[in-house]
Amino acid sequence: MTSTSCDQIEHDLVIDHIYAMLHQEEKTYSQHICSLDQDCHPHSSRNRHIVQHSNDLSRSKICEWAFKVVDHFGYEREIVGICMDYIDRYMSSLKKSSTQLPANDYQILSATSLYLAVKLHGKKDNKCAPSKSLTNINTFVMLSRGVATKEIIEQMEMSILSALEWRMNPPIPSYFVSHLVELFPSRMMPRDILYDLIEISRYLTELSACTSALSNGHRPSLVAFACLLHAMDYVDMTYVPRDIVISFLETVSRITQLQPEMAEVQKVRKILKDLVGPNIFKGE
Numbered sequence: 001m002t003s004t005s006c007d008q009i010e011h012d013l014v015i016d017h018i019y020a021m022l023h024q025e026e027k028t029y030s031q032h033i034c035s036l037d038q039d040c041h042p043h044s045s046r047n048r049h050i051v052q053h054s055n056d057l058s059r060s061k062i063c064e065w066a067f068k069v070v071d072h073f074g075y076e077r078e079i080v081g082i083c084m085d086y087i088d089r090y091m092s093s094l095k096k097s098s099t100q101l102p103a104n105d106y107q108i109l110s111a112t113s114l115y116l117a118v119k120l121h122g123k124k125d126n127k128c129a130p131s132k133s134l135t136n137i138n139t140f141v142m143l144s145r146g147v148a149t150k151e152i153i154e155q156m157e158m159s160i161l162s163a164l165e166w167r168m169n170p171p172i173p174s175y176f177v178s179h180l181v182e183l184f185p186s187r188m189m190p191r192d193i194l195y196d197l198i199e200i201s202r203y204l205t206e207l208s209a210c211t212s213a214l215s216n217g218h219r220p221s222l223v224a225f226a227c228l229l230h231a232m233d234y235v236d237m238t239y240v241p242r243d244i245v246i247s248f249l250e251t252v253s254r255i256t257q258l259q260p261e262m263a264e265v266q267k268v269r270k271i272l273k274d275l276v277g278p279n280i281f282k283g284e
Helices: 003-028 046-051 056-073 078-096 105-121 137-143 150-163 173-183 191-209 220-232 242-256 263-276
Strands: none
Touching: 003 173, 003 220, 003 242, 056 078, 056 105, 056 191, 078 105, 078 150, 078 173, 078 191, 105 137, 105 150, 137 150, 173 191, 173 220, 173 242, 191 220, 191 263, 220 242, 220 263
16 A cells, blocks of 8 residues: 555544544534524523633633643643533533532532543553552542542532533544644645644643633634634744645635634634733744
8 A cells, every 4th residue: 555545544534533523513512512603503502601600710720720630640631621621511511400519519520520531531641650540539539638538529420420411522622633733734744843833732722721712612623723723823834835734724624614714713813812922932
């Protein structure tokens, strides 16, 4: 089999994965994702539910704690995006049933959501890490600093699984980014530029997980696309042939129906710009 044939097979597999995640986004998880610009859209209810339970200050504290934990134990940072998705959907389910979560239980919800995310999706990032595993519930009892016992975490775990109807594989923005960048022909992209593009895009998706206006207001695929476009502004794309970029954007549009000039894409990019500032990646 020629290298060209292998490349085409890999390209087709990437597209299949993207289609599968888009299907998840539109069907399996549609009731939990909203579009602020489309009140009649099946995704529209979630933001109104979520914004009331968590402003960006408290949300950023949760994210900061979760990132510190996964970094310390050597897990991939995408886990935090999954954790925040669990928290958002759980709180949305409570709102729909007119149930309020006691303030003291929010820390337990956060710890248990991270525990579930690690247990179901945790992967080590090959860095040196402590021998203790985050899949051990006793580790989270320790991390809770006396707030939660093993029994309390187990009870919250079952409550989350029930509320989320065991739908525990959300198509988060970082997953879309990982697949969308593969639509660039790697043989035509300088390796260092592709690396920078991926790293900056992933960082932007991490910011989106910590920002209610992004996590709860827009589809993960759209957030991912906006993150990629925004990352291109910080990467030296002068060594990438223009026709390669155009081909990439056309392929993304054909698969996802997303285009750079769309109003919602521009809105997300504006939020990202406000979050990171103009010079955060300069000189790296």
